Amino acid sequence: MAMTGILRPGHVQLRVLDMDESLNHYCNNMGLIETDRDDQGRVYLKCWDEQDKFSVVLEPSDRSGMDHMAFKVASEQDLWRFESNVKKFGIDTKRVPAGELNGCGERVRFTAPGGHTFDLYAQKEQVGNGISTTNPGPWPKGIKGMKAIRFDHCLLYGDDHDATIKFFVEALEFQLTEQIVDGDLQLAAFLTCSTKAHDVAFIRSDKPGQLHHASFLLGSWEQVLHAADIISMEDIPLDVGPTRHGLTRGMTIYYYDPSGNRNEVFAEDSYHYPDTPVLTWTADNIGQAIFYHSRTLVDSFMGVTS
Amino acid sequence: MSFQITIEDSGEVYSCKETQHLLAGMMQLGKKGIPVGCRSGGCGVCKVKIHSGEYATKKMSRDHVSVEEEAQGVVLACRVLPKENISLSVIGHLHKAMMR
Numbered sequence: 001m002a003m004t005g006i007l008r009p010g011h012v013q014l015r016v017l018d019m020d021e022s023l024n025h026y027c028n029n030m031g032l033i034e035t036d037r038d039d040q041g042r043v044y045l046k047c048w049d050e051q052d053k054f055s056v057v058l059e060p061s062d063r064s065g066m067d068h069m070a071f072k073v074a075s076e077q078d079l080w081r082f083e084s085n086v087k088k089f090g091i092d093t094k095r096v097p098a099g100e101l102n103g104c105g106e107r108v109r110f111t112a113p114g115g116h117t118f119d120l121y122a123q124k125e126q127v128g129n130g131i132s133t134t135n136p137g138p139w140p141k142g143i144k145g146m147k148a149i150r151f152d153h154c155l156l157y158g159d160d161h162d163a164t165i166k167f168f169v170e171a172l173e174f175q176l177t178e179q180i181v182d183g184d185l186q187l188a189a190f191l192t193c194s195t196k197a198h199d200v201a202f203i204r205s206d207k208p209g210q211l212h213h214a215s216f217l218l219g220s221w222e223q224v225l226h227a228a229d230i231i232s233m234e235d236i237p238l239d240v241g242p243t244r245h246g247l248t249r250g251m252t253i254y255y256y257d258p259s260g261n262r263n264e265v266f267a268e269d270s271y272h273y274p275d276t277p278v279l280t281w282t283a284d285n286i287g288q289a290i291f292y293h294s295r296t297l298v299d300s301f302m303g304v305t306s
Numbered sequence: 307m308s309f310q311i312t313i314e315d316s317g318e319v320y321s322c323k324e325t326q327h328l329l330a331g332m333m334q335l336g337k338k339g340i341p342v343g344c345r346s347g348g349c350g351v352c353k354v355k356i357h358s359g360e361y362a363t364k365k366m367s368r369d370h371v372s373v374e375e376e377a378q379g380v381v382l383a384c385r386v387l388p389k390e391n392i393s394l395s396v397i398g399h400l401h402k403a404m405m406r
Contacts, residue, residue: 017346017347017365017366017367018365062365062367062368063367063369064344064346064347064348064349064367064369065348065367065369207401237344237345237346239344256344256345256346256348257346258346259346259347259348259367260343260344260345260346260347260348260349260367261344261348262344299400300342300343300351300400303343303351303400303401304343304344304349304351304400304401305349305401306344306348306349306367
């Protein structure tokens with residue numbers, strides 16, 4: 001098996017101001033499926049083509065933003081190994097007991113240098129993707145709205161950017177796939193633990209622990225345009241798009257959930273193997289790096305986080 | 307019913323329906339003056355101080371507006387529905403979030 005260690009983004013827990021509005025957004029408009037609720041009022045959601053019980057947890061709160069992002073590792077041994085790596089890097093860890101999130105095994109929790117909380121876990125209850133594992137159909141019936149396929153990645157704004165990237169590469173064994181640089185200064189880093197263009201990305205900022213967006217995969221550019229139709233039909237606050245990124249070459253649209261957490265749905269981005277060269281965009285070309293067609297930075301896209 | 311919204315900083319005046327939040331009314335008429343962010347009470351860039359006029363609010367993130375501030379009329383424009391003509395000044399701004 002080629003893919004070991006950290007496998008993928010497993011879930012993101014987002015703070016929301018109004019649960020009913022949030023469920024309408026994520027389930028009816030984006031097509032996620034509710035799988036559980038707990039006694040803290042948290043609601044568990046998954047995208048249709050995910051096997052595990054949940055990939056998004058909505059947490060009722062009086063604040064917006066990301067509570068934590070979690071990655072699934074391949075085995076219990078990996079959990080121990082990465083816990084040791086994180087400690088060796090000089091970052092404290094703690095264990096969150098199995099079952100604190102319904103259906104999720106024990107988690108190793110730590111705060112990365114940029115101020116974001118991350119968890120690693122090896123076990124999560126599998127509920128399947130709604131398609132038989134024998135003679136499977138291409139998709140399940142009854143998926144709503146944008147028909148998001150999977151939770152794909154987060155883009156995060158944090159301080160201590162260089163230490164965060166060093167930590168993800170050295171302690172968590174991610175690879176740099178793409179970056180924006182201004183001379184020797186790295187402004188943005190896209191990191192993968194798999195063959196995706198990114199599983200997490202970081203932007204150099206002066207504010208710790210900010211969420212720029214949580215992103216979900218769609219199947220095609222046509223599906224991105226379909227999402228754009230839903231955004232206008234349902235009065236969802238649009239940020240940018242539909243357009244193409246230079247970075248990752250993904251085709252994309254950005255909008256906000258009812259608590260002001262930015263979402264992206266995108267399709268048809270690039271891929272990365274361990275021997276793929278790192279792609280570099282220069283700061284004098286940052287407009288094209290971010291929005292390939294307009295080549296123009298958008299104030300809200302650059303400056304709004306939760 | 308519509309009400310007149312006055313942005314004291316710029317002198318801009320626009321009309322906003324009672325069913326619309328202050329940013330939606332401003333954007334619909336192509337007016338400017340209050341910074342526009344998430345329009346959902348989460349990012350804080352449209353923070354304003356209301357000087358006069360009754361209004362209703364929806365929930366906004368406590369990271370950006372404290373209970374004390376809200377009591378003094380400091381609110382996020384995207385969470386304010388007018389009940390009368392409103393006069394306000396702008397407090398919020400877009401962060402320069404990417405450091406260069």
